[in-house]
Amino acid sequence: MTKDQYIFEKLKLGCWHDIATVSDSDKIRCAICGAGGVYLSNPDFTTWEGFGKLWEMAKEKEWFNAFKWEPPTEEKDNDTISYNLIHPTRFRDAVAGFLGWEEE
Ligand SMILES: [Zn+2]
Secondary structure, eight states, rough: OOHHHHHHHHOOOSSOOOOOEESSSSSSETTTTOOTTTTOOOOOSSSSHHHHHHHHHHHTTTHHHHEEEEEESOOOOOTTTOOOGGGGGHHHHHHHHHHOOOOO
């Protein structure tokens, strides 16, 4: 399981598609839920687009307030999040860690 998939499933965002090319066409289809189409894909939270999506979803969660102090920031006021986390990969990694992801 990838870190992106781990977050996706922890946040209960739906089907993490198992994407395969349908043999008799160039279309792709998910082997789990059956969704299909040329644009079917799973989110990539290491892109800026993915960062935006993850940010929007995460800040609605009840744990977000606790998360934003992890790792601790220098200025502790309720609207501050570490500037270090305003970066797709670092934010993705921090959310995954907060949700219990363990590096191998
Ligand atoms: Zn699917």
